[in-house]
Amino acid sequence: MSEKNWHKFPVLFSLYIAQSIPMSFFSTVVPVIMRQENYSLSSIGLLQLVKLPWILKFLWAPLVDNKARSTKELKRWIFVSELVYAAIIFSIAFFNLQTDFKLIIFLVVIAFIASATQDIAVDIYAILSLDKSERSLGNSMQSGGSFIGSLVGTGVLLIAYHYYGWSNVLVLLSVFVLVAVAPLFISKRQLPSENIEKERVTLKDILSFFKQKGKFRQVILLIFYYSGIIGIMTMLKPYLVDLGYNVKEIAFMSGIFGTLTAAISTFVGGFLMRKVARRTALLLFLVMSLLAGLYFRYLSGIEPSNLNLYIAIGLVWSAYGFSTVGIYTLSMDTVRKGREGTDFTIQIVITHVGSLLVATASGKIAHEFGYSGLFTVEILLTTFVFFILLNAFRVKSNV
Numbered sequence: 001m002s003e004k005n006w007h008k009f010p011v012l013f014s015l016y017i018a019q020s021i022p023m024s025f026f027s028t029v030v031p032v033i034m035r036q037e038n039y040s041l042s043s044i045g046l047l048q049l050v051k052l053p054w055i056l057k058f059l060w061a062p063l064v065d066n067k068a069r070s071t072k073e074l075k076r077w078i079f080v081s082e083l084v085y086a087a088i089i090f091s092i093a094f095f096n097l098q099t100d101f102k103l104i105i106f107l108v109v110i111a112f113i114a115s116a117t118q119d120i121a122v123d124i125y126a127i128l129s130l131d132k133s134e135r136s137l138g139n140s141m142q143s144g145g146s147f148i149g150s151l152v153g154t155g156v157l158l159i160a161y162h163y164y165g166w167s168n169v170l171v172l173l174s175v176f177v178l179v180a181v182a183p184l185f186i187s188k189r190q191l192p193s194e195n196i197e198k199e200r201v202t203l204k205d206i207l208s209f210f211k212q213k214g215k216f217r218q219v220i221l222l223i224f225y226y227s228g229i230i231g232i233m234t235m236l237k238p239y240l241v242d243l244g245y246n247v248k249e250i251a252f253m254s255g256i257f258g259t260l261t262a263a264i265s266t267f268v269g270g271f272l273m274r275k276v277a278r279r280t281a282l283l284l285f286l287v288m289s290l291l292a293g294l295y296f297r298y299l300s301g302i303e304p305s306n307l308n309l310y311i312a313i314g315l316v317w318s319a320y321g322f323s324t325v326g327i328y329t330l331s332m333d334t335v336r337k338g339r340e341g342t343d344f345t346i347q348i349v350i351t352h353v354g355s356l357l358v359a360t361a362s363g364k365i366a367h368e369f370g371y372s373g374l375f376t377v378e379i380l381l382t383t384f385v386f387f388i389l390l391n392a393f394r395v396k397s398n399v
Contacts (some may be wrong), residue, residue, distance in 0.1 A: 008129050011183045012138060013145040015122045018082060018180035020149030021091055022173055024259075025157050026050070026108050030097070032158070032250065034117050035241045041363040044238055049360065050108050055352050057116035061345040062201040068341070074125050075184060081118035082181050083141075085111055086174040093170035124341040127332055140270025141326040147263035147321060151256055152176075158251035166265035194282045200337050209336075210345050218334070221388055222347055225282075225327055228289045228382025229319050230355045231362035231374055232296055236313070239371055241306070257310065258317040265321030273329055282330070283389055285322035286382060290314040292377040300372035327351055 031044050036328065068074045089112040095104050130138040153173075161169045236258075240250045273281045292315035299308055328348070335343035346356045358381070 009138065011143045012122075012129070013148075014124055014180050014183045015078065015125075016142050016145030017149040017152075018120070019085075019118055020146040021153040021157070021180075021264060022085065022111065022177060023051075023115060024150035024153030025169075025173060029158055029161055031237055032241065033275060035204055035238050041235065041238055041367045044363055049356075050105055051112060051114040051352070051356065053109060053116045055349055055356060056124060057120060058342070058345045058349045059119050059203075060117065061342040062203060062205060062339075064117065065124065065201040065339060065341040066119055068124055074121055077121040078118055078125070078184060079181060081114045081121065081252060082177055084114040085118065086177040088114065089170055089177065090174035093167045093174070095168055096117075120341045120345050123344045127340040130332070132333070135332045136270045136273035136325065136329050138270075139325050139332065140266045142328055143266035143269075143321060143324040144263045145323070147259045147266060151263065152261035153255075156256070158255050159248060162247050162251070177194075181263040191397050199338055205339055205342055206346060209339075209343055217388075218330075218347075219350055221385070222327065222331075222350040224381065224385050224388065225286075226320070226323055226351060226355050227358045228286075228293055228378050228385060229316050229323070230358045231365070231378050232292065233320065234359040234362045235366050235371065236316070237367075240309070242308075248348050253309065253313055254317075258313045261314045262317040262321035266325050267317040269322040269325035270329075273325060278326070278330055278333070279389065282326045283321065283386070285326050286386055286389065288315065288319035288322055290379065290382045290386075292319045293375055293382055294317055295378060297372060297375040300370070300375055 031047060034044050034047070064077060068077045088107055089299070092104055092111075093106050093148050095107075097104060126138055126142060157173065158167055160172070210219070236254055237250055240253065244252070269285065271283070276284075292312070295315055297311055302308075304312070331344055331347035334347070362374055365377055
């Protein structure tokens, strides 16, 4: 890779930080507060439904593909989406989480619509900016940026919330979202497809994506690939609450240590995917998921020490970091020209659907069968994904 191409990676890194910090903050603070207020695990699991805009974003991905045909248009879509995102977050600062809970959830959903739109535009920008040999490292920036954003939103801002309260943290968060998109507008890089005329993308292109040869097997993989760890991650914070840990301790253990481990794993995973075939890398990443499930199952039968928990958290977050690089790179490899935003969004939405189903069900499973039952289910799901990769799916070798 030439030295002149390295400037694109910090831009991608900052863009994914911008969208991930608020989402991780809302996904972390609200479940912890709900558990402290004695909400059931089932209710906490259902809270994952606020992410529905990220499930439905494929419906307006063709619109972004059609309207964002140049560098200038892509930048405009990204900035306007982030501006709306920041404005809504700023408005939420003036409501009380306990007394205005339903209104806040409604505003969060609207904010996530803006964030999902920004994500489509950023994904188009990333796909058009990266050649095939750069995609694994580019997705390391994408995943790494998301995890660093999660570190700030889940760890740093959760601690800040503990000391400074709801309103002050949200005002700061809204300002940070805008600051994080600044590198894009400083960059003068023009996309290589700047002057290429594209066919109009319609909703029919969503259906035609699934009609391509071999897509059924890929869809099955996308649905289930994260399933062996996502339930653990959804119930991790309530699990730590039930073990007697307070907000500050949870913020550091999961929000800082966990996400930092994931961020490091994304960069390792990106370099690994440049050296081995896609399928081999995906299998190696599943090994980490299986180890995480087995270790959490072991902990459910003992009284875990701090060291035990840090090992478990490191395993599950590392597995998640490796997995995101694998899935994002595979998805970029299979987009159609002129339909980059639509095709990539479809594939990532499929992973969100699978994750949402497992995340929503995880609370019910933990409520009915305990944490040990949940961890056992996660082990079985990872084993199932191994079967899919070994017997039903073929991934092209890396370039």
